[in-house]
Structure formats: C-alpha cells, structure tokens
Amino acid sequence: MDLLKQCQQWFEQNEIQKVIDALEVIPAGERTPELDSELAKAYIAVAHIGEREPFEKALELLAPHEEYFAENHCWNYRIASAYYYLDEEGPALRYFEKALKARPGDKDTQEYINDCRRRLSLPRFEKNFRERAQEAWAAFAQIEAELRQIMDIDETRQRGEELIEKCGNALKTALRDTSFELGFNGEKYELILSPEGLRSRLFPLVYFQKQAPESVLEHWDIRVGRQPCEGFELRAGEIKVRAEDVQMWAEKTDDQRVSLVLCCEKLTPILKENTDKVWWALSMLVDQTIGEVSAIAFVAGFDVYAQPKDEPAKRLTQLPELLQSMGLSLWRDGSDYLENSYLTYELEPVEDPEADWRLDVCICRCLPPASAHQRLSVCPQRRGG
Incomplete structure (x- = not known):
C-alpha cells in the first residue's frame, strides 16, 4: 500500500x-x-x-x-x-x-x-490595529529577554529558525505576514521590519514601530526597512554574489528617481531556470546597498539582463554615490521617510455633471503626519470654474 x-x-x-x-x-x-x-x-x-x-x-x-x-x-x-x-x-x-x-x-x-x-x-467587530499592536508588543516584551539570551550564546548561529519562530509568534497578532530580521548592532539588539519593497506597507509598520514600549526600547532598536550593509554577500546555491559583482546602468526618471538595468554574470547560469530567484537576489543586493526604504523611495524599477549592455557600466556599489549626485539623501528608516515625503497625482477633471464626485479632483496629496496614518489633501477644480 x-x-x-x-x-x-x-x-x-x-x-x-x-x-x-x-x-x-x-x-x-x-x-x-x-x-x-x-x-x-x-x-x-x-x-x-x-x-x-x-x-x-x-x-x-x-x-x-x-x-x-x-x-x-x-x-x-x-x-x-x-x-x-x-x-x-x-x-x-x-x-x-x-x-x-x-x-x-x-x-x-x-x-x-x-x-x-x-x-x-454583518458588521465587523474585530480588534483594531492599535489593540492588536499593543497585544503583539506585550507578547514580544515577555520573550525579548529570552531572545537576547539565545543571540548571546548562539555563537555558531545554529538557532536562527528557533529565534524567528519565537519572534514571529509574538508579532503575528498584529503582523501576520511581515518579514523581519533580528541582529545586534554593537550597542543594542535590532528588530528590523521589512515592507518587502512596498511603500504602502510602511504605514502600518511605522505605526507599529512607534508603539514599542519603553521596556523593549531599553534593549532594542526597532527599525522599518533593511539597513545598508557594506560588504554584504548573498549565496545562491554555491554561488556567492556581492554588489561589486553586479553591473548597473541607470537612467534618471522625470520624478527624480532612477530606473536600473542590472547584469550579474555570476547569476546568468541560473537566470533561465529560475528567473524569480535571480530577481530576488538582485533586489536584495539593491536593498543592502542603499537600504530598503531608499530603494522604495528612489528606484523606479529595474530590468535584469543576461548579457552586459554595450555602453559603459557602473557597479551596483556606486548607486549611493549616483543618488547623492542627484541631490538625494538616503533614508535610514521608514518613519523618517514618511515624515518627510508625500505622494501626489493629478487628473483632468471630468466635465460630465453626472460623473462621480471624485472625478472632479485635480490634485491629491497623501501626507503622513506624526501618527503615520495617511491623510489626504485634496485640491478640487470645480466644474464651471
């Protein structure tokens, strides 16, 4: 059988x-x-x-x-x-x-x-995000000393899965599907919450970050977005890749961002059989070069080439210098970025008097205040003047 x-x-x-x-x-x-x-x-x-x-x-x-x-x-x-x-x-x-x-x-x-x-x-009476955030931080506060102890004695990094599971179970009340990293920066332990490349995910993560209790902040730095890491090495099977192994061609966009073409000859052998893995690896290297929040803010997108372009290339390690030459300062944390940025879009107002009211809007700005909630500033252009 x-x-x-x-x-x-x-x-x-x-x-x-x-x-x-x-x-x-x-x-x-x-x-x-x-x-x-x-x-x-x-x-x-x-x-x-x-x-x-x-x-x-x-x-x-x-x-x-x-x-x-x-x-x-x-x-x-x-x-x-x-x-x-x-x-x-x-x-x-x-x-x-x-x-x-x-x-x-x-x-x-x-x-x-x-x-x-x-x-x-039926009406929904689930706990709101504020309540779930408080519960998640309370659960984290109960295990954070154990997490620190494991990180201190686990010199060979054999208990990584255990750490991730314990931390994930504490946070999942508020952040069920959120990726995170644990580390130590020489002074404090770190919990880094990843928006996984999506600006929209910064809002709940930054709010959650700001609710961390003092008992946790005494020992932990809570950050939103992976931090730049000089010399970061990524392994794809037996292949080891660093940012200096990646060729880069950058084109400035109209909105003061850059669109990238990336080529890594070390990853070319696996590009055909596992394209997603190569895209993920290069995306991770971009994050580690300029930080995940800066990648969200300044990288409009990138293409992956199997062969180098004919024109001269830069190395991915030069991306921070390129952005700085454009007058852009790298963001270290999601909260700083949200506090100092906003989104806008413009529409041509619809003249039909029966049109939906929102189609009257000419300009809409999304401004995140200190609480990290979204706020809309609408500048309508009324029909007929």
Whole structure:
C-alpha cells in the first residue's frame, strides 16, 4: 500500500495523528502536492476552534499548489476551510464557490458558502490595529529577554529558525505576514521590519514601530526597512554574489528617481531556470546597498539582463554615490521617510455633471503626519470654474 492510500485509510479510522507523524518526517521538498494536501487536511482535522497555528500551517502547505489543484474539489474545500477558521471569510467564500463548482450540489460546501455570505454582510467587530499592536508588543516584551539570551550564546548561529519562530509568534497578532530580521548592532539588539519593497506597507509598520514600549526600547532598536550593509554577500546555491559583482546602468526618471538595468554574470547560469530567484537576489543586493526604504523611495524599477549592455557600466556599489549626485539623501528608516515625503497625482477633471464626485479632483496629496496614518489633501477644480 502506498503512503497516500495509507493516509486515506488512517483518516477513515480516525487516526489523524498517524497521518501527521508519517508526513512530517518527509522533507518539504520531497512531498508531492497530494501528500501536502493530505497533511493540510490532517492539520485542519486536529485543530480546535479559535486555534490559529494548525490552520496557518494548512495554508502554507496548500497555497503553493493552487495551479496544480485548480479544479479539484478537495483542495479548494480544504484551503477554504483554513481561511474560514482563520476568520477570513472573503477568500474562504471564493474557494468554497470553486469547490462547489467542482462538485455541484454538495450540501456541506453550500452551507459554508451561505454562512460566509451571512458573515460578510454583518458588521465587523474585530480588534483594531492599535489593540492588536499593543497585544503583539506585550507578547514580544515577555520573550525579548529570552531572545537576547539565545543571540548571546548562539555563537555558531545554529538557532536562527528557533529565534524567528519565537519572534514571529509574538508579532503575528498584529503582523501576520511581515518579514523581519533580528541582529545586534554593537550597542543594542535590532528588530528590523521589512515592507518587502512596498511603500504602502510602511504605514502600518511605522505605526507599529512607534508603539514599542519603553521596556523593549531599553534593549532594542526597532527599525522599518533593511539597513545598508557594506560588504554584504548573498549565496545562491554555491554561488556567492556581492554588489561589486553586479553591473548597473541607470537612467534618471522625470520624478527624480532612477530606473536600473542590472547584469550579474555570476547569476546568468541560473537566470533561465529560475528567473524569480535571480530577481530576488538582485533586489536584495539593491536593498543592502542603499537600504530598503531608499530603494522604495528612489528606484523606479529595474530590468535584469543576461548579457552586459554595450555602453559603459557602473557597479551596483556606486548607486549611493549616483543618488547623492542627484541631490538625494538616503533614508535610514521608514518613519523618517514618511515624515518627510508625500505622494501626489493629478487628473483632468471630468466635465460630465453626472460623473462621480471624485472625478472632479485635480490634485491629491497623501501626507503622513506624526501618527503615520495617511491623510489626504485634496485640491478640487470645480466644474464651471
């Protein structure tokens, strides 16, 4: 009997833990999509209402196989169930509807669809972000001394996954999907929250940063955005890459930013087979060269070339100098950037008197005040003068 059939038999015998024990010992990269789906089913089956971790594990197992299981009732039903019990009725409804399409008339699926629609029509009384931020910092404050102790004694860096898991569990009440880094800068321990290249994510992260209690700030620097790191080395398999290995061609844009073309001959061999990995590696090197917040502020985008361009190139290490020559100062932290920047856009006002009121707007500015909430300054141009 193969393992998949054995798991199905254990489910029939209500021996769910045997499924988990048998599948967890298999390395993630060696499990088939079918086995990942069975393991997710097992996590969902043993979870208790209100418990988040098993449902989150189920999502992590199921999400990478969406294309593979696109029309599969069981996969859609399982991922919908995970979202449902995490109180995310929007995506749950979408996947339950796909499950019903794959198995028309299924009563259980239809009941979930009806309940999702009912819940989505009701007022929401979830905790707001301020309350969740306070809870997350309280949880972090309880474990921060343990984190510092582990970092002090872990000279060979063998406990990195343990650190990330403990810290992630503390922060996830407020920042469920946020990437972060832990370190020590010689004076204080550091918690660096990454907006993952998105300006929009700076707003909640900066607000969260500003809510850190004094008991935490006594030992920790809380930063938003990866910091520049001179001499940073990135490993892609057996290949080691530094910023000086990357050729750069920069073009200034109309909005005082730069558009980059990057070429790294060390990464060319893996460009065809794993393009996403090369883009990620080069994006990380840009962040480490000028800082993640400066990359958001000043880099309009970049292209990756397999071969160098004919024209003379600069090295990526020269990017800070290039930006400074344009009169731009690098940002060290997301809060400083938000406090000193704003976004604007302009529209040609629509003349139709029946048009939506917003189409009257000529200029709109987004100004973040000290609380790091967005504020809109609207300059309308009224029709008829």
